[in-house]
Amino acid sequence: xxxxxxxxxxxxxxxxxxxxxxxxxxxxxxxxxxxxxxxxxxxxxxxxxxxxxxxxxxxxxxxxxxxxxxxxx
Numbered sequence: 001x002x003x004x005x006x007x008x009x010x011x012x013x014x015x016x017x018x019x020x021x022x023x024x025x026x027x028x029x030x031x032x033x034x035x036x037x038x039x040x041x042x043x044x045x046x047x048x049x050x051x052x053x054x055x056x057x058x059x060x061x062x063x064x065x066x067x068x069x070x071x072x073x
Contacts, residue, residue, distance in 0.1 A: 003057035015050040024056065 011020055018030050025033065036042035043055035 003061050004054050007053045007057050011053070014053050015046070015048075016053060016056055017050055018045075021051055021056060024060065 007016070007024075008014060016024070018033065021033060022028055022030060033042060037044055043051060043059055045051050
């Protein structure tokens, strides 16, 4: 099933708050998320300070398909 639809069903919205994004990223600190935004490694929030579900879903899909450095040896 499509990640976008799963997230929209879970949260009942096409946008996500910082707390919802934190939950999806395993409880990462808000500062960590904003640092990743600044570094260009995480999607930017909208002007209203929320994230589009589609952007976060694409990030999650890319992240789970990318090899993790800690697993490479």
